[in-house]
Amino acid sequence: MTPPDSAVAVVAAGPRVPAAPAPRVVSLVNPANAVTASRFLCLPPFAWAVDQGHHQWATLFILVCGLLDKLDGLMARIFDCRSPFGELFDAITDGICYGFSLILVAAYGWAPVAPVVLIIALGLLNTAMRAVYAKRAGRPVNYKSYAMERIVGYTGYLVGFATAGFEVVFYYWLFVPLMAVIIAHDAKRMLVDPIPPAPPPAAEAAS
Amino acid sequence: MTTELVSWTAFEWFVTAVTGGVAGAWFVYDAINLVRVRGADGRDPLVRDRRFGYVVGMVIGLVGVVGCLRFHDVM
Numbered sequence: 386m387t388p389p390d391s392a393v394a395v396v397a398a399g400p401r402v403p404a405a406p407a408p409r410v411v412s413l414v415n416p417a418n419a420v421t422a423s424r425f426l427c428l429p430p431f432a433w434a435v436d437q438g439h440h441q442w443a444t445l446f447i448l449v450c451g452l453l454d455k456l457d458g459l460m461a462r463i464f465d466c467r468s469p470f471g472e473l474f475d476a477i478t479d480g481i482c483y484g485f486s487l488i489l490v491a492a493y494g495w496a497p498v499a500p501v502v503l504i505i506a507l508g509l510l511n512t513a514m515r516a517v518y519a520k521r522a523g524r525p526v527n528y529k530s531y532a533m534e535r536i537v538g539y540t541g542y543l544v545g546f547a548t549a550g551f552e553v554v555f556y557y558w559l560f561v562p563l564m565a566v567i568i569a570h571d572a573k574r575m576l577v578d579p580i581p582p583a584p585p586p587a588a589e590a591a592s
Numbered sequence: 593m594t595t596e597l598v599s600w601t602a603f604e605w606f607v608t609a610v611t612g613g614v615a616g617a618w619f620v621y622d623a624i625n626l627v628r629v630r631g632a633d634g635r636d637p638l639v640r641d642r643r644f645g646y647v648v649g650m651v652i653g654l655v656g657v658v659g660c661l662r663f664h665d666v667m
Contacts, residue, residue, distance in 0.1 A: 539652050
Protein backbone atom coordinates (compact mmCIF):
# COMPACT_ATOMS: atom_id res chain seq x y z
CA MET A 386 0.00 0.00 0.00
CA THR A 387 1.53 3.34 -1.04
CA PRO A 388 0.88 6.52 0.90
CA PRO A 389 -0.95 9.36 -0.85
CA ASP A 390 1.14 12.09 -2.44
CA SER A 391 0.22 14.64 0.23
CA ALA A 392 1.47 12.38 3.01
CA VAL A 393 4.77 11.94 1.18
CA ALA A 394 5.08 15.72 0.87
CA VAL A 395 4.50 16.23 4.61
CA VAL A 396 7.08 13.60 5.55
CA ALA A 397 9.62 15.10 3.12
CA ALA A 398 9.10 18.57 4.56
CA GLY A 399 9.71 17.35 8.12
CA PRO A 400 7.76 18.47 11.21
CA ARG A 401 5.77 21.61 10.64
CA VAL A 402 6.93 24.61 12.61
CA PRO A 403 4.42 27.45 12.94
CA ALA A 404 5.72 30.47 11.08
CA ALA A 405 6.47 33.55 13.15
CA PRO A 406 3.93 36.29 12.56
CA ALA A 407 5.18 39.20 10.49
CA PRO A 408 6.08 42.25 12.60
CA ARG A 409 3.11 44.56 12.89
CA VAL A 410 3.82 47.96 11.41
CA VAL A 411 2.15 50.97 13.01
CA SER A 412 1.82 53.93 10.67
CA LEU A 413 2.66 57.40 11.91
CA VAL A 414 -0.72 58.51 10.53
CA ASN A 415 -3.07 56.75 12.93
CA PRO A 416 -6.15 57.73 14.97
CA ALA A 417 -4.23 58.27 18.21
CA ASN A 418 -1.68 60.61 16.64
CA ALA A 419 -4.50 62.43 14.83
CA VAL A 420 -6.22 63.11 18.15
CA THR A 421 -2.90 64.26 19.64
CA ALA A 422 -2.32 66.63 16.70
CA SER A 423 -5.87 67.97 16.97
CA ARG A 424 -4.96 69.43 20.38
CA PHE A 425 -3.09 72.20 18.56
CA LEU A 426 -6.44 73.34 17.15
CA CYS A 427 -7.45 74.38 20.67
CA LEU A 428 -4.67 76.96 20.90
CA PRO A 429 -5.94 79.66 18.48
CA PRO A 430 -9.42 79.86 20.05
CA PHE A 431 -7.83 79.73 23.51
CA ALA A 432 -5.56 82.68 22.62
CA TRP A 433 -8.57 84.55 21.20
CA ALA A 434 -10.61 83.97 24.38
CA VAL A 435 -7.77 85.18 26.61
CA ASP A 436 -7.20 88.22 24.43
CA GLN A 437 -10.90 89.11 24.55
CA GLY A 438 -11.12 88.49 28.31
CA HIS A 439 -13.59 85.62 27.98
CA HIS A 440 -12.60 83.59 31.05
CA GLN A 441 -15.21 80.88 30.65
CA TRP A 442 -14.50 80.28 26.97
CA ALA A 443 -10.76 80.10 27.68
CA THR A 444 -11.44 77.53 30.43
CA LEU A 445 -13.60 75.53 28.02
CA PHE A 446 -10.89 75.43 25.33
CA ILE A 447 -8.16 74.35 27.73
CA LEU A 448 -10.54 71.75 29.15
CA VAL A 449 -11.10 70.35 25.64
CA CYS A 450 -7.33 70.31 25.12
CA GLY A 451 -6.90 68.31 28.34
CA LEU A 452 -9.70 65.89 27.46
CA LEU A 453 -8.12 65.24 24.05
CA ASP A 454 -4.91 64.39 25.91
CA LYS A 455 -6.80 61.63 27.72
CA LEU A 456 -8.60 60.55 24.54
CA ASP A 457 -5.46 59.88 22.48
CA GLY A 458 -4.30 57.18 24.88
CA LEU A 459 -7.75 55.60 24.72
CA MET A 460 -7.70 55.69 20.90
CA ALA A 461 -4.25 54.07 20.88
CA ARG A 462 -5.60 51.18 22.95
CA ILE A 463 -8.84 50.81 20.97
CA PHE A 464 -7.13 50.84 17.57
CA ASP A 465 -4.01 49.08 18.84
CA CYS A 466 -1.73 51.73 17.37
CA ARG A 467 0.60 52.48 20.27
CA SER A 468 4.14 53.37 19.23
CA PRO A 469 7.24 54.97 20.74
CA PHE A 470 6.80 57.87 18.32
CA GLY A 471 3.21 58.35 19.48
CA GLU A 472 4.32 58.56 23.12
CA LEU A 473 7.03 61.06 22.20
CA PHE A 474 4.62 63.11 20.08
CA ASP A 475 2.17 63.18 22.98
CA ALA A 476 4.86 64.44 25.38
CA ILE A 477 5.99 67.13 22.90
CA THR A 478 2.39 68.21 22.34
CA ASP A 479 1.87 68.47 26.12
CA GLY A 480 4.91 70.72 26.37
CA ILE A 481 3.90 72.99 23.49
CA CYS A 482 0.20 73.29 24.40
CA TYR A 483 0.62 73.80 28.13
CA GLY A 484 3.81 75.87 27.74
CA PHE A 485 2.15 78.21 25.27
CA SER A 486 -0.98 78.49 27.43
CA LEU A 487 0.99 79.24 30.60
CA ILE A 488 3.01 81.95 28.88
CA LEU A 489 -0.18 83.45 27.50
CA VAL A 490 -2.05 83.60 30.82
CA ALA A 491 1.04 85.06 32.52
CA ALA A 492 1.45 87.65 29.76
CA TYR A 493 -2.16 88.77 30.20
CA GLY A 494 -1.78 88.99 33.99
CA TRP A 495 -4.08 86.04 34.72
CA ALA A 496 -1.27 84.11 36.45
CA PRO A 497 1.76 85.22 38.52
CA VAL A 498 4.82 85.63 36.30
CA ALA A 499 7.53 84.36 38.69
CA PRO A 500 6.20 80.79 39.15
CA VAL A 501 5.35 80.58 35.44
CA VAL A 502 8.96 81.46 34.55
CA LEU A 503 10.21 78.82 36.99
CA ILE A 504 7.77 76.23 35.62
CA ILE A 505 8.81 76.93 32.01
CA ALA A 506 12.50 76.75 33.00
CA LEU A 507 11.97 73.42 34.77
CA GLY A 508 10.00 72.16 31.76
CA LEU A 509 12.85 73.08 29.40
CA LEU A 510 15.32 71.37 31.72
CA ASN A 511 13.17 68.25 31.69
CA THR A 512 12.94 68.38 27.89
CA ALA A 513 16.72 68.66 27.61
CA MET A 514 17.21 65.65 29.89
CA ARG A 515 14.68 63.66 27.83
CA ALA A 516 16.64 64.54 24.68
CA VAL A 517 19.83 63.26 26.33
CA TYR A 518 17.96 60.09 27.31
CA ALA A 519 16.76 59.55 23.71
CA LYS A 520 20.28 60.20 22.42
CA ARG A 521 21.71 57.66 24.86
CA ALA A 522 19.06 55.16 23.74
CA GLY A 523 19.77 55.88 20.06
CA ARG A 524 16.06 55.77 19.14
CA PRO A 525 12.92 57.92 19.53
CA VAL A 526 11.95 56.93 23.04
CA ASN A 527 9.90 58.71 25.67
CA TYR A 528 11.18 58.48 29.23
CA LYS A 529 8.45 56.90 31.33
CA SER A 530 7.96 58.56 34.70
CA TYR A 531 4.86 57.99 36.82
CA ALA A 532 5.47 61.17 38.80
CA MET A 533 5.97 63.30 35.67
CA GLU A 534 2.74 61.94 34.16
CA ARG A 535 0.90 63.22 37.21
CA ILE A 536 2.57 66.63 37.28
CA VAL A 537 1.72 67.10 33.57
CA GLY A 538 -1.94 66.57 34.50
CA TYR A 539 -1.49 69.22 37.17
CA THR A 540 -0.01 71.57 34.52
CA GLY A 541 -3.18 71.36 32.48
CA TYR A 542 -5.13 72.29 35.56
CA LEU A 543 -2.81 75.25 36.23
CA VAL A 544 -3.95 76.89 33.01
CA GLY A 545 -7.57 76.25 33.96
CA PHE A 546 -7.04 77.78 37.41
CA ALA A 547 -5.65 80.93 35.77
CA THR A 548 -8.51 81.27 33.29
CA ALA A 549 -11.08 80.66 36.05
CA GLY A 550 -9.32 82.84 38.65
CA PHE A 551 -9.43 79.87 41.00
CA GLU A 552 -6.90 80.02 43.91
CA VAL A 553 -4.25 80.93 41.34
CA VAL A 554 -1.39 81.94 43.67
CA PHE A 555 -1.87 78.91 45.92
CA TYR A 556 -1.83 76.36 43.07
CA TYR A 557 0.99 78.00 41.11
CA TRP A 558 3.43 78.38 43.99
CA LEU A 559 2.83 74.84 45.27
CA PHE A 560 3.47 73.46 41.81
CA VAL A 561 7.06 74.76 41.60
CA PRO A 562 8.70 72.80 44.47
CA LEU A 563 6.73 69.69 43.51
CA MET A 564 8.02 69.79 39.93
CA ALA A 565 11.58 70.53 41.12
CA VAL A 566 11.54 67.44 43.35
CA ILE A 567 10.24 65.26 40.49
CA ILE A 568 12.90 66.49 38.05
CA ALA A 569 15.63 65.91 40.63
CA HIS A 570 14.26 62.39 41.16
CA ASP A 571 14.08 61.62 37.42
CA ALA A 572 17.48 63.14 36.55
CA LYS A 573 19.51 60.14 37.72
CA ARG A 574 17.43 57.65 35.76
CA MET A 575 17.54 59.74 32.60
CA LEU A 576 21.19 60.73 32.67
CA VAL A 577 23.01 57.93 34.51
CA ASP A 578 21.10 54.67 34.92
CA PRO A 579 21.18 51.97 32.18
CA ILE A 580 18.45 52.28 29.54
CA PRO A 581 15.97 49.38 29.20
CA PRO A 582 16.22 47.44 25.90
CA ALA A 583 14.13 48.47 22.90
CA PRO A 584 10.64 46.91 22.57
CA PRO A 585 10.08 44.19 19.92
CA PRO A 586 9.76 45.37 16.28
CA ALA A 587 5.97 44.92 16.38
CA ALA A 588 5.66 48.03 18.49
CA GLU A 589 7.99 50.19 16.42
CA ALA A 590 6.59 52.99 14.34
CA ALA A 591 6.98 52.93 10.59
CA SER A 592 8.44 55.86 8.77
CA MET B 593 -21.21 84.56 20.79
CA THR B 594 -21.89 85.78 24.33
CA THR B 595 -19.01 86.63 26.60
CA GLU B 596 -20.09 84.15 29.29
CA LEU B 597 -21.39 80.61 29.01
CA VAL B 598 -23.10 80.42 32.40
CA SER B 599 -23.45 82.63 35.47
CA TRP B 600 -20.21 83.24 37.34
CA THR B 601 -21.49 81.40 40.42
CA ALA B 602 -22.36 78.34 38.37
CA PHE B 603 -18.97 78.54 36.71
CA GLU B 604 -17.16 78.66 40.06
CA TRP B 605 -19.04 75.62 41.28
CA PHE B 606 -18.33 73.81 38.02
CA VAL B 607 -14.58 74.45 38.42
CA THR B 608 -14.82 73.38 42.07
CA ALA B 609 -16.56 70.14 41.12
CA VAL B 610 -14.12 69.33 38.34
CA THR B 611 -11.07 70.17 40.47
CA GLY B 612 -12.20 68.73 43.78
CA GLY B 613 -13.80 65.67 42.20
CA VAL B 614 -10.80 64.77 40.08
CA ALA B 615 -8.31 65.61 42.85
CA GLY B 616 -10.18 63.54 45.43
CA ALA B 617 -10.54 60.59 43.08
CA TRP B 618 -6.88 60.95 42.13
CA PHE B 619 -5.84 60.80 45.81
CA VAL B 620 -7.86 57.64 46.43
CA TYR B 621 -6.74 56.02 43.14
CA ASP B 622 -3.03 56.52 43.85
CA ALA B 623 -3.45 55.52 47.51
CA ILE B 624 -4.88 52.20 46.30
CA ASN B 625 -2.04 51.87 43.77
CA LEU B 626 0.50 52.52 46.51
CA VAL B 627 -1.01 49.83 48.73
CA ARG B 628 -0.94 47.38 45.82
CA VAL B 629 2.82 47.76 45.27
CA ARG B 630 3.80 47.64 48.93
CA GLY B 631 4.93 44.03 48.63
CA ALA B 632 6.97 44.55 45.45
CA ASP B 633 10.75 44.43 45.35
CA GLY B 634 11.98 47.91 46.31
CA ARG B 635 15.37 47.32 44.66
CA ASP B 636 13.71 47.36 41.23
CA PRO B 637 14.04 50.93 39.82
CA LEU B 638 10.65 50.63 38.12
CA VAL B 639 8.95 49.73 41.40
CA ARG B 640 10.64 52.67 43.13
CA ASP B 641 9.52 54.96 40.31
CA ARG B 642 5.96 53.74 40.62
CA ARG B 643 5.92 54.25 44.38
CA PHE B 644 7.30 57.76 44.02
CA GLY B 645 4.76 58.53 41.28
CA TYR B 646 1.87 57.33 43.42
CA VAL B 647 3.02 59.43 46.39
CA VAL B 648 3.28 62.46 44.09
CA GLY B 649 -0.23 61.70 42.80
CA MET B 650 -1.57 61.64 46.35
CA VAL B 651 0.13 64.96 47.17
CA ILE B 652 -1.33 66.53 44.02
CA GLY B 653 -4.77 65.19 44.92
CA LEU B 654 -4.47 66.66 48.39
CA VAL B 655 -3.34 70.02 46.99
CA GLY B 656 -6.33 70.03 44.65
CA VAL B 657 -8.83 69.40 47.44
CA VAL B 658 -7.21 71.93 49.80
CA GLY B 659 -7.29 74.56 47.03
CA CYS B 660 -11.04 74.02 46.59
CA LEU B 661 -11.62 74.35 50.33
CA ARG B 662 -9.51 77.52 50.45
CA PHE B 663 -11.43 79.02 47.53
CA HIS B 664 -14.70 78.59 49.40
CA ASP B 665 -13.15 79.88 52.67
CA VAL B 666 -13.53 76.53 54.41
CA MET B 667 -9.80 76.52 55.27
